[in-house]
Amino acid sequence: MTGDGKNDAAPAGRGSQRLAETVAELIERDIVKEGWRTGSVLGSERELIERYGVSRAVFREAVRLIEHHQMARMRRGPGGGLVVTEPDPGIVRDAARVYLRHAAVNRRQLFEARMALELAGVTTAIEKLTESGIARLTEALETERELIERGVTLGHARHLHRVIAELAGNPAITLFVEVLAQLDQDMVQDEWESDGRPDEGNREAAVESHQAHQAMVAAIVAGDAPLAQHRMRRHLQAVAELLKNE
Numbered sequence: 001m002t003g004d005g006k007n008d009a010a011p012a013g014r015g016s017q018r019l020a021e022t023v024a025e026l027i028e029r030d031i032v033k034e035g036w037r038t039g040s041v042l043g044s045e046r047e048l049i050e051r052y053g054v055s056r057a058v059f060r061e062a063v064r065l066i067e068h069h070q071m072a073r074m075r076r077g078p079g080g081g082l083v084v085t086e087p088d089p090g091i092v093r094d095a096a097r098v099y100l101r102h103a104a105v106n107r108r109q110l111f112e113a114r115m116a117l118e119l120a121g122v123t124t125a126i127e128k129l130t131e132s133g134i135a136r137l138t139e140a141l142e143t144e145r146e147l148i149e150r151g152v153t154l155g156h157a158r159h160l161h162r163v164i165a166e167l168a169g170n171p172a173i174t175l176f177v178e179v180l181a182q183l184d185q186d187m188v189q190d191e192w193e194s195d196g197r198p199d200e201g202n203r204e205a206a207v208e209s210h211q212a213h214q215a216m217v218a219a220i221v222a223g224d225a226p227l228a229q230h231r232m233r234r235h236l237q238a239v240a241e242l243l244k245n246e
Contacts, residue, residue, distance in 0.1 A: 020061035023052050027066050031084055041081040042072065048082060089175065096179045097186075107187065111240045114180045117173055118161065118236065122228045124168035126220055133167045137217045144210055153202035155185060157209050164220070184239060212238065 030042060042048065049059045063082065066072050070087040074080070125133070140160040147156040158181045165177040212235040219228035 016058055017061070019054065020058050020065065023054055023058060023062035024065040024069075026052060027062060027082070028069075028071055031071055034084075036084065038084055038086045040084050041075075041079075042084065044081040045074065093175065093179050093182070096175075097182055100179070100183060101186075105183070107240065110180060110183055110187070111236065114177070114184065115233065115236055117177050117180065118164070118232055119229050121165045121168040121170070121173045121177060122216070122220065122232050123225050124170065124173075125164050126223055126225050126228060128167060128169055129220065129223070134221055136163050136167070137220065141210075141214060141217055144213065148203070148206045148210055151203070153206040156206060157213065158182065158185060160213050160217075164216075208238070209235070 027042070027048075034040070034042075043051065045056070045059065049056055052059065052062075054062075063072075063074050066082075067074070070085055070091065072082050072084050075083045137160070140163045144156050144160060158178070161181050162174065162178055165174040168174070212231065216228060216231045216235060219231055
């Protein structure tokens with residue numbers, strides 16, 4: 001590897017690409033090691049080229065990868081350098097959802113993953129529940145009711161599941177619950193559209209889902225983990241049954 005930065009040509013071949021990927025991994029590791037301080041500067045381009053011992057072309061390709069993953073961005077001019085940024089969780093969720101679609105995740109796999117995550121999440125949410133958490137659950141139910149009254153029969157249910165996951169205080173559970181809940185909704189919508197399902201049928205399903213949510217929240221607020229898990233399991237089974245069998 002060269003650290004003089006004299007080779008400005010674009011990196012060619014798989015070897016150079018792999019080297020850029022390795023440098024991107026090293027940059028990510030340094031960002032994490034330093035506490036992921038958003039807004040901090042890791043170093044100037046010249047400093048970082050010397051630190052990682054690569055050509056300017058390879059380093060710039062590594063920066064392109066880092067910027068694509070929203071870990072940092074290169075700021076030009078005086079006082080510039082590689083600035084640590086905060087990833088957009090929405091982009092991360094969309095990428096995971098697109099990948100699972102591409103991987104042809106089936107309904108049974110989706111159901112099994114949601115069941116495991118959401119049962120764990122509801123138990124932990126109960127353990128960590130506070131008055132403000134109860135207020136968030138109540139507000140989520142009220143928002144859901146208002147959406148259904150306005151005729152929104154898809155998308156209304158994801159918010160409560162996200163709130164329960166967030167109350168568990170586990171970012172991994174929150175991320176994947178949101179991804180899987182969105183996929184679930186996509187599959188239901190695809191099924192209904194292909195079947196020409198009447199709006200009244202959609203409304204009935206939405207009302208039943210809301211009633212299940214009310215029962216789940218009541219169990220969570222009461223601190224009854226077994227009952228909350230039972231109601232969550234029954235609710236997810238009902239959602240799965242909205243789709244045709246494989």
